[in-house]
Amino acid sequence: MSGSTKRIGSALSKLAASKEGIGGRAGGVFAPYVTYGVNQLRWMNDALTGATTLASVASEVDDPDMQLAILRLSGSRLQSAMLGSILLAAWLDFLNLADVILRQCPFCSKETLLADLDRLQKMLKPAMTALSSLKPGQVEAAATDLPALIGQLTGEFNSTCEAVRVAMKRGEQAMLLAQIVEAGTMVLTMKMSLPRLPPTASTPLGVGLVVGADGVVIGTQIVVSAEWVEMMRRLVQAGVISLPVVSAAVRIRAGQVMMAQSHDELPQGVRDALGDGPEARGMRVTGRAGAGMAEPPEHHVLPREFREWFEKRGFTGDMSIDQFCVKMEQASHEAIHGGGDWRQGRKWPGEWNQMIMKALRDAETEAGRMLTRSEILETVAYHMRRYNLPMEFTPWRGK
Structure with missing residues (x-):
């Protein structure tokens, strides 16, 4: 790229x-x-x-x-x-x-x-x-x-x-x-x-497609080879890249004839390689938003009220704390913050913001220095498992 x-x-x-x-x-x-x-x-x-x-x-x-x-x-x-x-x-x-x-x-x-x-x-x-x-x-x-x-x-x-x-x-x-x-x-x-x-x-x-001596089709933007397809398959399975995006790229890059085909008519070899089976073609879990209802609340696992604290430790730009949100149901989001009244919730030691900041500060005291971004994320990952939070981040919508 x-x-x-x-x-x-x-x-x-x-x-x-x-x-x-x-x-x-x-x-x-x-x-x-x-x-x-x-x-x-x-x-x-x-x-x-x-x-x-x-x-x-x-x-x-x-x-x-x-x-x-x-x-x-x-x-x-x-x-x-x-x-x-x-x-x-x-x-x-x-x-x-x-x-x-x-x-x-x-x-x-x-x-x-x-x-x-x-x-x-x-x-x-x-x-x-x-x-x-x-x-x-x-x-x-x-x-x-x-x-x-x-x-x-x-x-x-x-x-x-x-x-x-x-x-x-x-x-x-x-x-x-x-x-x-x-x-x-x-x-x-x-x-x-x-x-x-x-x-x-x-x-x-x-496009500018050229077929090399080994049969690899080389395009202006991407290389459609066995290695490329394998990498895409793994990224699709891991949820990093979606199948529709890979399918569109392959369909365009593999030749103009593919553009006349329907969206589900990739060559069988490519479908097999990418794992384009019933599971991959199935509907994604979209939550309340996908059902046409209000968007679920987004929980900052790195508390917004301590934004400056995190910025001093490298959480800026593409690593801003606004990148590390998880979608939760309203009731679950209120529960993790100690109930509907956030002021009262702050008095509970198990309230997420108070708990995670205490854990991070204790870790810094023990280390005798500022924690690195990776060390902070390791600590957050441990407590996300304790609280059964999904390890699936989504950028904050800013609402």
Whole structure:
């Protein structure tokens, strides 16, 4: 993923810096479309940085349940960046096409090209917005629709290529007429750089698939190999990455023909490898929210009232205490805080906030120093088991 975003970033920089084409109009109407790509790349890089941070912290924790819980927090960032890079690669293809048209096709309408880019950006925007939210539900919904969207964009890309070829042909005829009328006047000829395709063929959009000597299919963003599939299978089983996201990536990367298939029609070998059985396709437990009821309360296992204490020990940014919440039923949440009246609940030594802070402070006193993040999480994991709290974290909604 890091290599992919670097390549896309480099290509966007070249488009913005070039003196001709889109770059030559940096202060004009085409510049915002390059800027849009740069802005999307920024949140993808931030998501990858956050996922890397969480994965690194997970590797420092000895408790296996806590390690997996932290790793799951990185999943939404990773899969958002993975799907986002597929869309951004498609957008980059359109920008490159527009750049070629502006430089080499004076017969093409600039107004039409501008309108096309605006329309295509609006097609991308809902999916990009959902992915940039990093919310698992929105990411999965976007993943479900992504193969169809890529297929639609591919059709748009090929239609634009055909329109350009027609314009170039008419331009060549006009230039030939000018040469005849002017009796040998030199006229500059244009050479189209876009590949000419058979009527039934389509240009793979944002994919760039290459089959290596060992039969591995290498894409612009991901490598679909036996090792990659095995890694995805393990991450799906662990709940780090969802099956719909992996399915969308494989369907797009494994070839355009897959995009015409229904969402459950992955090749049998891929389904077997990913474990796409009845259990994987079954409905997820969504709780009260999935039933259309109010969202259950989110319990901060690292108490909010001691936010500053935790920040001094490294819980900032992607490791903020707001990342470490667990969803609980209202009654259970009140019980863990000593009842409905939180002021009275604070008087109970077993109340979660009082108990966990006493345990952490006692541990620091015994160590004679500040606890590290991994040591704090180890202590929290122990007490979460005591209180039968699920080791499944969800980011705080901020309500």
